[in-house]
Amino acid sequence: MASEPPSPGGERDIALTSVTDRVIITDRDAARHATAGKEGADPELTRNFGQAVHLQHQLDDKKETNRYKEVRYDKLIELSPVIIAAFVVILGFAVFIGCMFAALGHETQAEYWAKQGERGIGTAVAALAYIFGKSTK
């Protein structure tokens, strides 16, 4: 009795259901029977997801830090005219005090120094008014 010639594809043919597309079509049963040592989790995959979660937290932290910095920067920008005005107030008063001392020291030029002191206090008052005007808005 002549025996059937061996299949050219050998063992692989057992797993194939279609002879027309041998490369991609397989029998699910064959794959099912070919599984060995099945496990419910893969440590490498779990680690991979851990890395992703870690990166996500890092990016969210970075976003939050940037947002905080932006808020601070915006606040600083908003406050900068007031800070300058406050500096002008101090400077104005310092000029006023300086001029008063100068007027006391040089009685002949007292009128001149009084005038400069007046200008200094005027500037300080204007800056102060700006600050108060700004804070009541």
Added chain:
Amino acid sequence: MFGNTLDRPDYRRAEREAERLLRDMDVTVPPVNPITIAAELGVKVWFANFTGTSSNVSGFYDCKDNSIYVNKDEYPPRQTFTIAHELGHKMLHEEWANSGEYKVLWRDVAGQEQDAKEVEANAFAANLLMPKFLMDRYIDRGISPSQMATLFAVSLPAMRNRLSKLYGL
């Protein structure tokens, strides 16, 4: 029987189903873990070695015990995509996936790309793992494609493909 019911892949349906699933599962941040989603759907995921002629199998959906088998030897982003791909079959083509016409997923997918169901399952997987609403959140933040791939726990080629499709990058 099922081959003639679908001539061209329905990308919109794949996208809709993936989005619906993510909404139902309340997924709001990356990475999207398809194992968790599978578990919610009652599908068990097994990592196994494939021997002999099936050693090149990436994974398959086993309708008998409603499980997805993934090749243990593949690298994690590939496994993730395989699980999402098989979930796509479960969600989009359940009748076919339960039939004898179902095909397992091979590592060399060149031939399978032609099959509308495989293309749909791939589209589903891409939309599930890299949904537009999550991608939008990170795209303008100066993150490199490589970091995006890590963030979404997918391979760099998969991420590049998605970035190209969504944003033309």
